[in-house]
Amino acid sequence: MTKPLIVVDPQPRGLTEIFDPALWRRLETLGELAAHDGPGRMPAERFEALLPEMALLIGQSDMPGERLARAQKLRAIINVETNFLQNVDYDVCFERGVHVLAPSSAFARPVAEMTLGLLIDLCRGITTADRAMRRGDEKWLLDGAAGCFSLYGARVGLIGFGDLARAFVPLVRPFGCTVKAYDPWVSAHFMEGFGVEAASLDEILAESQAIVVFASVTSENQGFLGKREFDRVTPGAVMLLMSRAGVVDFPEFLRAIEDGKFRAATDVFPVEPAPPDDPARRVEALVLSPHRAGAMTDSLLEIGRQTVADAELILRGLPPLSCRRAQRETVARSRSKPIERS
């Protein structure tokens, strides 16, 4: 009996970025490996030749209907970049039961951690006090606490309730925060299981002391946070933009901060890397993070760990458990772009 063929075409990830030697050895025990370690994608000719025997595809490679038709042994596509692009014939995959997976929760813990760090920073003014001390105009003791508030017992509102939000919620539990969330794709019942109360967008904006935007970009929500929404934010609140810049009207976001409507932090920018003259760089009440929230060496290895864990289950005839599955109902609406390599 031949071993199943596992094709590994991981760009824009690097092979050794996501698989350390121990993980790679585990993968080798699962099947015959055909791997391409960049730069760029596996050459089309080689890729096409592998289609007939391909049992697993690890990568974000194009898989239109024609290719799927030739890949009759294919059981799963594991997209290690983690954003679902419109380069796969998902309908065919769903019909045939080919899992399309993304180990996207790999970023959930580092993003949650960074979110809490930025949140306490905004509540307590850590970065602005550091800047002031370097300039020499800092305020000491209670004089420096104007506008600050404690996270203990604060009202936290989440916009988006996916992997990032679910990893974040346990981190604020010891502070005794009330947590509400708005997500049109998630039921109140499901949120309750995490101790979170469902709310409308307007409630989140108007009632929260801390607003965290975790929503990813879909065909429906581009720029859905604009002037109207920022005007509703309660005075003195803080806002964190942790997912994709595309969900906010960025110029209005900066204007609202400069107008003193709220203090903010952002990990994402409309263009990345942000140009040298990006006005965001000069906004005092904005903590700037150059898309680093999920960017940890270990996040990439976690992609590898989820990939290998689910590959093992799938090749044993079992359903995957660690990766997120593309869903028939929503995959066509995904608009998050892959991360570009610098």
Add this chain to the structure above:
Amino acid sequence: MTKPLIVVDPQPRGLTEIFDPALWRRLETLGELAAHDGPGRMPAERFEALLPEMALLIGQSDMPGERLARAQKLRAIINVETNFLQNVDYDVCFERGVHVLAPSSAFARPVAEMTLGLLIDLCRGITTADRAMRRGDEKWLLDGAAGCFSLYGARVGLIGFGDLARAFVPLVRPFGCTVKAYDPWVSAHFMEGFGVEAASLDEILAESQAIVVFASVTSENQGFLGKREFDRVTPGAVMLLMSRAGVVDFPEFLRAIEDGKFRAATDVFPVEPAPPDDPARRVEALVLSPHRAGAMTDSLLEIGRQTVADAELILRGLPPLSCRRAQRETVARSRSKPIERS
């Protein structure tokens, strides 16, 4: 039957800083109030005249033996500045059963919160990335993660295991950290009750990825963290100085950071406010916080809440529960100085 006399001489705190109207009304129900609302201390003449009837003293007033001898009805001194000074004849208090109390845990939660914020900042490089983005030489994505590590699963070492440490420990629990602590005044058995393992100072220094100094200053530990100790810190670690600058050799502390031995944050400085030319202000790998960790409006009200809660118990003939008690064994060794008003 006359109501007990409660003398309130709260300097350097202000009366309305620590008691909001509701708290003040509760205090009024407990006894006859004789209050001085600054500036400075209650005039000696007035204070002395109140001694014979004084049942509770709320303040950091001098109470030498002569005054105590005249205050035969005194049941407790509640020091609302919260540092025990050598201006009270503690032996007489202990003999007579006059409680000497400090609502010092009022600062524990805001300091714990700030500590976690600074800790994530150091682990993930939040403030330094913000500074870099303002200068225009930031690094994006994984390129910006060099030297960073995640708090999840990290080895955290505490130096000092008092109120601050006990408030801090629950906040890192969701990160699954291993927490060890060094405190020569605390038994391993007591630490275990908080899920913390006792360790020697050298173990803490050599094995921790994150070292948090919570130790207050005593007659025994001034400057106990110096070059020898900093040399033992594991490369890549981070260190947070959250209690009093007096416990470290500050010039050596700055030198170790500049030499790249560790990244650090400090909330305290040898002289406060720090002079404009304080070299600390220019150390890149040091996050600067101008003694703001405990300085929140609510911390002061919490002083009032603990004071009133324990005043009620004491005047009902019961032992206090919220304030920290001066201890016969250790009070004479306390060397933490009161906070100066700017």
Add this chain to the structure above:
Amino acid sequence: MTKPLIVVDPQPRGLTEIFDPALWRRLETLGELAAHDGPGRMPAERFEALLPEMALLIGQSDMPGERLARAQKLRAIINVETNFLQNVDYDVCFERGVHVLAPSSAFARPVAEMTLGLLIDLCRGITTADRAMRRGDEKWLLDGAAGCFSLYGARVGLIGFGDLARAFVPLVRPFGCTVKAYDPWVSAHFMEGFGVEAASLDEILAESQAIVVFASVTSENQGFLGKREFDRVTPGAVMLLMSRAGVVDFPEFLRAIEDGKFRAATDVFPVEPAPPDDPARRVEALVLSPHRAGAMTDSLLEIGRQTVADAELILRGLPPLSCRRAQRETVARSRSKPIERS
């Protein structure tokens, strides 16, 4: 535009058992309801007539290929009995994207609670001490602690890591237990996310002080816990059978308990109701629970809540979140029988 047709054929559940008036009103807002409230199933003639317009089927009704072929508008089957039977053409459902769902986690919390109650009972001998006191031969104080152990810090081993196990694990966290689990369908990576370590069956048996059987019956595991396995259990351990009697060799289970190999509790029996002369009724070291672990009025309403929450999402064109989905890989192997009405 016509409202979608929702067919409700809930047997063996009763309509008002699973839907309280508020839930029923929410369901009414979602579509046109065609409901049958027993006894037994909706008459075939009526059911068949509804097929062409049926958008949702709430029930455990037979849905062979012929019926599915006529139900072209069907989007989901929500099996409110919660065990997947072999009376649905699952392949057709998977191909067409008809969700087959079971709100089975409705039982997870009451079962987890009962499991913890029975576990502490076994650790500390609650039921046996009560029986002894009624007989008059009880032992007092430490004399009654022979063979008992504390759950604090105990080694807990789970057999099966599905909904029940995941609801149970948080309940033992405050006891500081080490939790390991054996489940051939679940990866070590997935378990780690719950703070649980994967282990082999033999490790679980040999090393645990408390063994909890949560495994449901499949085509592969009937009677997989027999004499060989019971012989491996560490002396003095306790075992809880919480899922289905079919996974153990029941006569050997009773024999092992009577031989003093371990103390045990069971919520399930090979025949239910157990016959009056069932030998299990006389085993002293066995705590007997007549299939009551999940049986709470609120569990049934929770079935209704999950059903309505997911019905809303599905009819809005979104994927369900609360119910468990039948999986292509495993649904054919399910052998758990429905609960019989008494």
Add this chain to the structure above:
Amino acid sequence: MTKPLIVVDPQPRGLTEIFDPALWRRLETLGELAAHDGPGRMPAERFEALLPEMALLIGQSDMPGERLARAQKLRAIINVETNFLQNVDYDVCFERGVHVLAPSSAFARPVAEMTLGLLIDLCRGITTADRAMRRGDEKWLLDGAAGCFSLYGARVGLIGFGDLARAFVPLVRPFGCTVKAYDPWVSAHFMEGFGVEAASLDEILAESQAIVVFASVTSENQGFLGKREFDRVTPGAVMLLMSRAGVVDFPEFLRAIEDGKFRAATDVFPVEPAPPDDPARRVEALVLSPHRAGAMTDSLLEIGRQTVADAELILRGLPPLSCRRAQRETVARSRSKPIERS
């Protein structure tokens, strides 16, 4: 320099019950040991001869003023039986700063665990269902749930908020219970630190679904729970008596249970061992526990661990941390009797 003299007179505890070999070796390093290992107390002649050099007394020995006057080197009395009796001149101890300590929290965790076990038993009817199955008149599935309720989200009321209550509260946290407490010796502020709301006795009785009595006996509260209080309990509630029988009017307690006012469990009895014809033995809705809640081998060793941990601190000139201190205000009111050896 001579080593301090440690006198160990542990009755009614046995020496090896509270000190395992490792603990005993640690104690030996701390000083010169003079130990009596029963039966009974150390002979008075020997005890008296040791007074002048005694630095620590480990035991419940009589220490009237005359003996204290001769024990000028004494620094602490550690009462390893754990109930403060009126056989010590406490005033002299307080004046001189001789700590009088009891490692009473040694029982807190086993009692908390047993309390949770009995509480779930009462909520879900575990013991009564087991009894029914042995009689052959059990009810299956939902039919057996009449009168049961889930602990998830239940309103729990505590009477007494000492060590036992504080160990118990974390165990019900995963159930999301609301916890209120009544304790006239404890402030609302102190309870809040544990996430518990202070309430009056009548509120606790009337509003709780589960009432747990943790109050120890004082000169003020003997029999304070009687007919008037039981009449206030909300129908369908459960009550657990976990501390001392002396705080309830026991015949009324049994009558209330038999009248169906509430279901209950008790670990304590007016006379222990309870006589063979004690009517409590026949009350169906009462779970009987022959004073076993704290009675675990490890509780006694925990007494030893707390003793040695605090002995080390005290002999190093530091305040004790693990044992409970006798308080000037309350020690004279303690009326809990020592446990009698069977």
